Amino acid sequence: MHQFTYASQLNELNDEHLLELFQQGNTHAFEELYKRFWGVLYLQAYRILEQEQDAQDVVQEVFTTLWTKAAGISLSGSLAAYLYVATRNRVLNLLASKRTYQGHLSSLKQFISGTENTSLQYITEKEITARIEREIHALPVKMREVFELSRKTALTHKEIAHKLQLSQETVKKQISNAIRTLRHKMAHFSFFL
Template identity: 45%
Template sequence: MHPYHLCSDRELALLLTKGNEQAFTEVYNRFYGLLFIHASKRLNDDEEAKDVVHQLFESLWLKRAQIDPDGNLSAYLYTAVRNRVLDVFAHQKVENKYVDSLQHFMDQDHVRTDHRVRERQMAALIEQEIDALPPKMREIFILSRKANKTHREISEELGLSELTVKTQVKNALRILRSRLGAVVYIAFILKIHQ
């Protein structure tokens, strides 16, 4: 077999359906950059775009047996990225709608005592999860979310780059979202933005 980088998309697709890992690597190398740019332009968020493209390739490998070797591989990948980008937008819309309704609920005057108890329990749970973050991430997150410092202020205070600070805050939020679940996480986000 000649080198994989000389294979046509059609040949790679056929090899992929047979579970050929080198063919998958070649597809990844050939299309990752283009798909990332495509997703990034639409999402205006490089981290989100990376997630979308990585998930796409993960799905491509898991569903490799279902690929049509006679189909257009690049068109298939671009369509898949577009659909995932649309999913991100749809999810954000649902999340925003949910946040709005939760905010409305929290704004209502008749907040009962049992709600205050639940709120205290929720606050304790959130604090517990923040304490469980890696030390540097926890320090950055507390400065950002509780001391309301900007990424620039934190980077100057701790001698780190702004990008590092931004990444650490984003990773902390991702960890908290996965550990706390959507409802508690959204309530937490609402609280820190009040």
């Protein structure tokens, strides 16, 4: 049986001695270090991060690193100082990555709200305009002629009737039918947009 196996005995050892034991393969020594430092390191991380999950993750990473790299650790000061610095560095890295992430997120939001919305609006307007033009060209010839004259010129119904040798009533009816047809077609089109 390995020396200092029991928690009561490990409890009496200083931090550096516990690290030495752990480096020699005593996992109970690691458990004792974990119990000793988890709470204070968590509070240190939480005080800065103000997020329970982030603080827990930071402390977990510190202990995971201690577990995996213990053999290569040679202390120039106390183990407590080493763990506090490791925790602080991980907190700072996390904050930096969150700032970078928030910066990217903010840029993306600006891009979406500024550029993309106007681009989408522009594309949609272009598509709608093109569709309207196609539907106008699909109108019966006389109806299209009357409608385009009313739309593209400042001619009155009377003037259009005179120009096309139609009655004023026919011009009004053709324009009304053209608008009704286009409304129906565009309502159908907008449903699919």
